[in-house]
Amino acid sequence: xxxxxxxxxxxxxxxxxxxxxxxxxxxxxxxxxxxxxxxxxxxxxxxxxxxxxxxxxxxxxxxxxxxxxxxxxxxxxxxxxxxxxxxxxxxxxxxxxxxxxxxxxxxxxxxxxxxxxxxxxxxxxxxxxxxxxxxxxxxxxxxxxxxxxxxxxxxxxxxxxxxxxxxxxxxxxxxxxxxxxxxxxxxxxxxxxxxxxxxxxxxxxxxxxxxxxxxxxxxxxxxxxxxxxxxxxxxxxxxxxxxxxxxxxxxxxxxxxxxxxxxxxxxxxxxxxxxxxxxxxxxxxxxxxxxxx
Amino acid sequence: xxxxxxxxxxxxxxxxxxxxxxxxxxxxxxxxxxxxxxxxxxxxxxxxxxxxxxxxxxxxxxxxxxxxxxxxxxxxxxxxxxxxxxxxxxxxxxxxxxxxxxxxxxxxxxxxxxxxxxxxxxxxxxxxxxxxxxxxxxxxxxxxxxxxxxxxxxxxxxxxxxxxxxxxxxxxxxxxxxxxxxxxxxxxxxxxxxxxxxxxxxxxxxxxxxxxxxxxxxxxxxxxxxxxxxxxxxxxxxxxxxxxxxxxxxxxxxxxxxxxxxxxxxxxxxxxxxxxxxxxxxxxxxxxxxxxxxxxxxxxxxxxxxxxxxxxxxxxxxxxxxxxxxxxxxxxxxxxxxxxxxxxxxxxxxx
Numbered sequence: 001x002x003x004x005x006x007x008x009x010x011x012x013x014x015x016x017x018x019x020x021x022x023x024x025x026x027x028x029x030x031x032x033x034x035x036x037x038x039x040x041x042x043x044x045x046x047x048x049x050x051x052x053x054x055x056x057x058x059x060x061x062x063x064x065x066x067x068x069x070x071x072x073x074x075x076x077x078x079x080x081x082x083x084x085x086x087x088x089x090x091x092x093x094x095x096x097x098x099x100x101x102x103x104x105x106x107x108x109x110x111x112x113x114x115x116x117x118x119x120x121x122x123x124x125x126x127x128x129x130x131x132x133x134x135x136x137x138x139x140x141x142x143x144x145x146x147x148x149x150x151x152x153x154x155x156x157x158x159x160x161x162x163x164x165x166x167x168x169x170x171x172x173x174x175x176x177x178x179x180x181x182x183x184x185x186x187x188x189x190x191x192x193x194x195x196x197x198x199x200x201x202x203x204x205x206x207x208x209x210x211x212x213x214x215x216x217x218x219x220x221x222x223x224x225x226x227x228x229x230x231x232x233x234x235x236x237x238x239x240x241x242x243x244x245x246x247x248x249x250x251x252x253x254x255x256x257x258x259x260x261x262x263x264x265x266x267x268x269x270x271x272x273x274x275x276x277x278x279x280x281x282x283x284x285x286x287x288x289x290x291x292x293x
Numbered sequence: 294x295x296x297x298x299x300x301x302x303x304x305x306x307x308x309x310x311x312x313x314x315x316x317x318x319x320x321x322x323x324x325x326x327x328x329x330x331x332x333x334x335x336x337x338x339x340x341x342x343x344x345x346x347x348x349x350x351x352x353x354x355x356x357x358x359x360x361x362x363x364x365x366x367x368x369x370x371x372x373x374x375x376x377x378x379x380x381x382x383x384x385x386x387x388x389x390x391x392x393x394x395x396x397x398x399x400x401x402x403x404x405x406x407x408x409x410x411x412x413x414x415x416x417x418x419x420x421x422x423x424x425x426x427x428x429x430x431x432x433x434x435x436x437x438x439x440x441x442x443x444x445x446x447x448x449x450x451x452x453x454x455x456x457x458x459x460x461x462x463x464x465x466x467x468x469x470x471x472x473x474x475x476x477x478x479x480x481x482x483x484x485x486x487x488x489x490x491x492x493x494x495x496x497x498x499x500x501x502x503x504x505x506x507x508x509x510x511x512x513x514x515x516x517x518x519x520x521x522x523x524x525x526x527x528x529x530x531x532x533x534x535x536x537x538x539x540x541x542x543x544x545x546x547x548x549x550x551x552x553x554x555x556x557x558x559x560x561x562x563x564x565x566x567x568x569x570x571x572x573x574x575x576x577x578x579x580x581x582x583x584x585x586x587x588x589x590x591x592x593x594x595x596x597x598x599x600x601x602x603x604x605x606x607x608x609x610x611x612x613x614x615x616x617x618x619x620x621x622x623x624x625x626x627x628x629x630x631x632x633x634x635x636x637x638x639x640x641x642x643x644x
Contacts, residue, residue: 035417085618091416092362096560097617099553103610111603221424221549228421261436270425274410277421281414 006134007254008247013140015246016147017209020202021223022230022238023154024195029232030171031191032083034094038102040220042196045109046071047203047212051118064200071196079189106217117213122204143205150201151239154194158235163190171233225273231283240284245269335465336538342578343472344533349558349570350483351526356556357565358487359519360499361411365423366555368407368430369524370531371547372400375440377532378449382442388458389451393475396532397525404524405517412513415502427549435544450541468537475533479526484567486522495519496565527555557609561616563623572624580612581605 021043028036046067053063082101086094124142128135158164169177170187178184206216222245230241252268276283330339352366376396380387387395403426410422434440441449455462455471462471486492494515497505506512535542554577562573584605620627 082614082618089617089621092360093617093621095362095417096556097614099556100610100613100617103613104607105610107603107605107607107610111600111607115599115603224421224424228418232417263432263436267425267428267432270421270428273421274425277410277414277418281418 002133003254004251006136007250009134009136010140011247011250012243013137013144013246014250015226015242015244016140016144016239017202017205017242018219018222018226018245019239019242020143020147020150020198020205021219022226022242023150023235024198024202025223025227026230026232026235026238027154027191027195027198031167032170032188033091034083034098035091035232036195037095037098037220038105039195039199039223040217041102041105041109042071042074043199043203043206043219044212044214044217045074045105046196046200047120047207047216048109048113048118050200050204051120051207051212052113055118067200068197071200072193075192075196076189078192079185083188083192084185102217102220106214110214115214117211118207120204120207120212122208124208139209146201146205147239147242150198151235154198154235157194163187167191222269225269228273228283229276231285234283234285237283237285245272248272332465335469338578338582340465340468340472341534341538342574343469343476344530344538345555345558345574345578346571347472347476347479347533348527348530348555349562349574350480350567351523351530352555353559353562353564353567353570354483354487354495354526355519355523357559357563357569358492358499359495359516359523360502361408361516361519362417362420363423363523364420364549364552364556365407365426366527367531367547367549367551368423368426369400369404369527370534370551370555371430371434371544372403372524373397373528373531374535374542374547375434375449376400376528377536378442378451379440382452385453389456389462390458393529393532397528400528400531401521401525404527405521408517408520408524411516411520427552431544431548441543446543448541448543449535451536455536462537472533472537475529479529480567483526487567491515491518499565557613559623560613561623563625564621566623566625569623569625572628576624580609584608 021039024039024043025036028034028039049067049070050063053066054060058066078101082097083094086097124139127138129138129141130136156164158168166177166182166187167190169180169182170184174184202219203212203216206219210216226238226241226245228241229244230237230239249265249269249272253262253265256268257264348366348370351369352363355361355363373393373396376399377389377392380392380395381389384392407422407426411419414422435447438444438447441447455467457467457471460467462468487495494505494510494512495518497508497510498512498515498519502512502516505515531547535546539546558573558577559569560573561576562571563569585601588601588604616623
């Protein structure tokens with residue numbers, strides 16, 4: 001029983017890391033209807049920039065401020081040069097454009113800052129904590145706390161501020177928002193910048209875990225099943241989806257994996273997402289699309 | 294002569310003769326190609342170009358014609374390669390061309406299975422299904438030694454080499470004609486397929502599947518057909534990639550980056566066009582060479598290989614975005630190859 005609980009809790013905590021990556025996607029999808037494949041490479045770019053700056057002797061807070069400034073600049077550039085010319089194109093075109101963007105961002109990040117693995121120390125001790133006879137990773141606990149804070153902060157931003165209300169307006173009905181005088185281009189810039197910052201936070205936590213390296217950009221592939229299960233448009237869904245994927249992945253690896261020869265995590269989340277899709281094609285919290293002919 | 298006096302009869306040029314001359318003009322260099330090009334060009338550029346065109350064609354039927362976005366092209370290429378290996382190893386009586394066809398059919402069956410979710414889900418949600426295929430097969434073919442016959446390096450290579458009905462196709466010329474023959478045959482079939490009722494159903498499904506269903510297009514059947522046909526072609530392309538180009542292959546030869554490469558081929562070449570697959574494949578195979586050459590001349594070989602790779606990747610990303618913004622219909626449109634809207638094409642579209 002304690003092994004089951006340990007696996008479950010470990011999985012849930014790891015799941016919050018997936019949630020954090022997924023939230024970045026949800027933000028952009030909600031506001032602009034783009035499935036942003038480049039989120040993973042932006043995450044890599046952010047983490048790599050931070051590490052490179054601290055390696056140069058820049059203090060941590062300065063490095064964070066500089067990285068955020070860079071991410072905001074990047075968001076504005078992306079909106080100007082990529083999203084604006086592609087307005088009103090099909091979602092598939094936009095998706096493929098972000099695939100191209102991810103190549104560019106990865107190339108710039110690795111070309112300018114190198115492709116070797118960089119260690120990142122956030123100063124969080126990774127000593128296990130014991131609750132009775134259940135072992136919990138302290139690092140995971142901190143990460144879960146950060147994810148929760150981030151989720152709450154973002155929902156406050158969405159529900160309590162003027163910008164948030166504009167964001168929701170754009171997400172709800174772009175044309176109506178436009179006719180009310182909401183500057184949709186600025187909204188896009190803000191959303192991409194916020195998603196970049198979320199990516200920075202997620203990138204730092206993932207980077208502290210497994211080192212800052214190219215494989216960080218592949219967490220985008222981890223986030224996809226999370227999004228499918230939670231729905232593309234809901235932050236709560238992203239968090240819940242992350243928990244479901246994290247928990248079931250670690251349970252499956254422990255209890256089903258041995259029968260299949262192990263190592264099933266790369267595809268298990270996808271199989272799970274497919275099962276969910278068959279039952280609820282728009283995810284747990286997603287909005288069902290109504291199509292008119 | 295009034296202004297509205299349109300020419301009723303086309304200028305009298307012997308059309309049949311013209312076409313024959315045109316065909317000969319294309320066919321001669323294609324057939325004689327191996328004797329004009331060096332061995333390096335055949336092995337390192339022309340053969341992979343042909344195979345990538347084939348793979349692009351396969352994916353284009355699914356993504357460009359039937360509108361089902363797939364990020365799992367590599368997975369079905371992998372299935373084709375591993376199936377051919379197994380057949381050649383365990384059913385030695387089956388000649389290679391037939392083994393290729395059977396492998397294609399196996400890939401088609403699996404493609405059909407992974408296409409089933411498309412009957413219920415649409416758009417982005419579908420990339421989950423194709424990505425699931427990608428990761429599942431990568432895991433499967435690496436996990437169980439049966440698939441690579443317990444080879445210590447987990448690679449596969451044909452046990453008796455490339456032999457086509459007793460002829461040795463291991464030479465550059467052999468590889469060239471084997472791939473060329475396959476590519477031409479599949480291209481002819483695809484040309485006919487997209488002009489048939491099946492192809493029209495695919496395009497109707499792509500343009501708007503709800504509307505297509507309303508006017509009576511069998512949408513579910515069309516989607517599944519597209520998955521099966523596309524995987525069939527990808528499977529054959531994968532087998533050729535493994536054995537006619539690489540010689541020995543592993544799971545890494547068909548990883549996610551291969552899937553993206555095939556997707557980029559059809560984006561750059563032109564979604565929903567047959568010739569787009571060729572143009573895109575030519576572009577994808579020639580661009581790295583061109584960049585290499587350029588940097589060699591600009592910096593006379595002083596560029597770090599890793600940096601060069603990143604520059605290539607960045608240029609690729611830029612080009613993809615540029616194409617999507619400026620020319621969503623790809624090179625096929627950009628080159629302005631205007632073909633007559635209705636042509637006689639053997640054996641279908643007999644107007």
